Amino acid sequence: MPLVEIVGVTPTNRTFSISYAFIISEQEHNYRWVLECLKSTLGEGFAVRVVLTDRDLALMKACKTVMPEAYHLLCxxxxxxxxxxxxxxxxxxxxxxxxxxxxxxxxxxxxxxxxxxxxxxxxxxxxxxxxxxxxxxxxxxxxxxxxxxxxxxxxDRHLNYRNYTTNRVEAEHSLLKSELQGRCTFQRIIQCVNDILLGQDTEIKGQLEESRIYRAGKHNYPCLKDLLCVVSVTALDIMVDEIKRLKNEIGKDLRKCGCKVWISCGLPCACRLAAYMHCNKRVEVHNINDFWRKLNLTPSTCLPCKKLYWGQSGRFSSYVGSDSRFADTQSYFGDQNNQTQEETYSFVDQLFSTPITQNTQNPQNNPEPFTHNFFQSESTSFDMSHYLGQLPKFFQRYVVNIKNVQSDGNCGFRALAVALGENEQKFEWIRKLMLEEYESRRIYYEGAFAGDAKHIHTLLSMSCPNGLPQDY
Structure with a gap:
């Protein structure tokens, strides 16, 4: 009988077994039963976001049926x-x-x-x-x-945590075969699986404990100080690699970053780390994806939910936890003024046209502007204070620059193009990418936007280089 094995990965990059299942044959309805059993074990509010398999057509169809919201990768x-x-x-x-x-x-x-x-x-x-x-x-x-x-x-537009192959599950499957030693009775299989899980438990606990107490010299960058013993060693290694890439490959042209680590791993990428270092700030823990901050084996729980309504129209956003970090944004930013600022490593000076200096009085009140290339590309001279005054005061000191894009109904897409380091005239390219994303996960977005889904799809489908019709 075929044995189906499903595995996951810890924030310390260790494989762990999620489930084992015997099926009569490798057909879609059997795979569907396995996935439905797995889904039933997940707590309310939890969902599988990414699935990685080989090209088993029956398994692929079952994944699409049982977990339509999950993005499917192939090995x-x-x-x-x-x-x-x-x-x-x-x-x-x-x-x-x-x-x-x-x-x-x-x-x-x-x-x-x-x-x-x-x-x-x-x-x-x-x-x-x-x-x-x-x-x-x-x-x-x-x-x-x-x-x-x-x-x-x-x-890499989805959180895959650098997993592109099914080597993990094959390695665990091979380990089980070696433990069985050819004796494939049901009792023997249960015993071997139990031994493997006990071994995984011991190793994972040891690695998580190491992340909570271990401080490696290679992680000793000022911008990473607040993350030591708070996020996994693997996450710190990835960010250190991005800092080295910033020095050796990217230099001052931050458009070369690509933001792969930010999007696919939920960690600050090279261009974001450059901004922290240039302004002599530390990476805040809330900017690290929760996956890397889970350094214990206690059960995870969903936060209490509430609906956020937009204006008088009665429309509401997705559910947001009442304990979200955005609940008291002003007090959060207020506390940042009391952080101790340390001198940035000297190699960062070579990455920027002007040297980085440290203001020991209050370095965050007047941070030296970080001149990201996309702000230099088409900057228009205008009074920034007019726009800056429309933001809450506790946000204003974090604003590096403001770009006033053309107001022709495409301004949102233009702004996104500029923020991604492109010319604002590439707004149609942004619209196309958003449409592709919407259509690739149509069921998810129709549920998220409810009655507005049709309107949003129509808006994304319109190609109006000269501006949108008055109705929009």
């Missing part, structure tokens, strides 16, 4: 095994076997749509007409139907 290793098996004879004959994986890897690691398009063209040119059969196989079997499930540009 890159399994994809490559299928490609390698199909293309091996042709590539050997052309002498390109050693280079092919590098071309393929470059394609699936594309961070932008433009980069993906260029890498796809390069792959086709390098393969040439003699390998056209292999290229057509890649297009038909993988790129056209599934690129959104394994190419970085798409999958």
């Amino acid at each position: 890159r290793v399994h994809i490559w095994r299928n490609i390698d098996k199909f293309s091996m004879p042709s590539l050997k004959g052309e002498g390109k076997l050693g280079h092919f994986y590098g071309w393929w890897k470059k394609l699936y690691e594309s961070r932008t749509l433009e980069e993906y398009t260029n890498n796809e063209k390069d792959l086709k040119e390098k393969m040439g007409p003699r390998l056209d059969k292999v290229y057509k196989y890649l297009q038909k079997e993988w790129l056209f139907p599934y690129k959104e499930k394994f190419v970085s540009f798409w999958v």
Whole structure:
């Protein structure tokens, strides 16, 4: 009987087993039963957000049925095994076997749509007409139907915590087989599973304890001081890698950041860490995704909920916890003035055109402006104080600059383009990305926006470079 094993990952990057299930056959209704059992164990308010599998069509259909709100990723290793098996004879004959994986890897690691398009063209040119059969196989079997499930540009728009393969579950499955030693009675399987879970429990507790007490020298950056022993060592390692990337790869052109770590891991990326260092501030704990802050095995609970209404129209947003960190924003920012500011490491000076200085009196009242490149691209001279005065005073000192975009009904999309480091004229590109996101998770957004869903979809679908109609 096939054994289905489902695993997860801890904030210390350790695999843990979630469930084991025997099924009669690998068919959709059997997988659906397994997933429904799993879903029934989740507490109210909890949901699976990302699922990673191989290309088992029956399992994929079951995931879509039982967990329609979850984003589905495909294992890159399994994809490559299928490609390698199909293309091996042709590539050997052309002498390109050693280079092919590098071309393929470059394609699936594309961070932008433009980069993906260029890498796809390069792959086709390098393969040439003699390998056209292999290229057509890649297009038909993988790129056209599934690129959104394994190419970085798409999958890194979701919290995947750097998981792109099913190697974790295969390793645990292999461990179980080695423990069984060929004796596959039901009682023996239960015993081996229990031994594996006990081992996982011991190791995970040890790693979490290490994150609570361990302070590594490589994490000793001033901007990370408030995170030591509060978030996992793995999260700190990722942010240190981003600081090194800031120094060695990005430099002063922060548009090269890509914000992959921010979006896919829920951690400050290189450009955000640069802003903290430049203003001599520390990363606040609330800017770290909850996943990395869970350093114990106590059960998680949902916060009490309340509805937030918008204006007089009676429309309400998604449920927001009454204990949310936004409940008392003013007092939170007020407390930040009392934080001790430390000198930023000297290497950061080399990343910016002006040296970073420290004001020992009150360094946060008048922070040296952090000149992000997208604010320099098309800045228009105007009186910033007029707009600044419309914000609460406790927010004002955190405003770096203000960009007054064209007010033609597309201003929201224009503002997003500028905030992402692009020219405001790329607002149509922003609209297109938002429409793709909406349509990829239509069920979720229709539930979130209720009666406004149709209006929002219509608005995103409109292409009006010269401005929206008066009705909108």
